[in-house]
Amino acid sequence: MNSRVTATISSAASFLVLFAAASPVRAQKTAAVPMAKAELSMSDQTVVTRMIVVSLQDRRLALVENGVVKAVYPVAVGKTSTPSPTGTFTIVNHVLNPTYYHHGKVIPPGPENPVGNRWMGLSIPGYGIHGTNAPRSIGRAVSHGCIRVGKRDLERLFAQVRVGDAVEIIGARDEQTEAIFGAPAVPQSASAPVLTAKSAPEAAPAQPASAMGAMVVASLPAGR
Numbered sequence: 001m002n003s004r005v006t007a008t009i010s011s012a013a014s015f016l017v018l019f020a021a022a023s024p025v026r027a028q029k030t031a032a033v034p035m036a037k038a039e040l041s042m043s044d045q046t047v048v049t050r051m052i053v054v055s056l057q058d059r060r061l062a063l064v065e066n067g068v069v070k071a072v073y074p075v076a077v078g079k080t081s082t083p084s085p086t087g088t089f090t091i092v093n094h095v096l097n098p099t100y101y102h103h104g105k106v107i108p109p110g111p112e113n114p115v116g117n118r119w120m121g122l123s124i125p126g127y128g129i130h131g132t133n134a135p136r137s138i139g140r141a142v143s144h145g146c147i148r149v150g151k152r153d154l155e156r157l158f159a160q161v162r163v164g165d166a167v168e169i170i171g172a173r174d175e176q177t178e179a180i181f182g183a184p185a186v187p188q189s190a191s192a193p194v195l196t197a198k199s200a201p202e203a204a205p206a207q208p209a210s211a212m213g214a215m216v217v218a219s220l221p222a223g224r
Contacts, residue, residue, distance in 0.1 A: 051166045052091075052129070052157075054147055055177040056084055059139050061129070061147065062180045063157060069180055073157065076137045076148035084145050085124050086171040094163050095119040098130075116151060118158040122167055129167070130154070 053062045078084035097109035098119040116131015132148040
């Protein structure tokens, strides 16, 4: 009788030892799967910090992502009587094929539209980055304050920019513009004075509701 009790106790003890030894192994394998998924998920997330930098003196625009210059384009900027604003703004609307409105005059999308086929409105009312129906104006200080971009360059830029992206417009050259644009592209003797403005010009383009889901209206300079 005693030998049977001893054998039973011994078997039970052996089972407990084997169970205890096996349990941590199973627990480790179970915990390792969620941890690997979390690391993979975090590694797939890429934060992109995007900014447009415009140098009025250089008459050039740069697209900068995560501190790296991705592209540089020539632009037209405000003339002396209607200068471009300076400061840091944001893109507030992103309109494909805008309709141009000014003093009751309506110009639909097409080759005669003064703002071209793309419009990126800024957080300062009345100003934006847009195209032009006067391509020879690019590289000059001739606009009513907005930043004009050539058609092909504008289409490339438009595809990469999102609402909420920052736009910094710089009047006088500084270390930042020197680092981004290098030596001045426009001889100082040939460039018009660079002024700044805060008043909003008149006029407005809008995107048809069928394309945007709602009418988008943004102030624009008068004329071309």
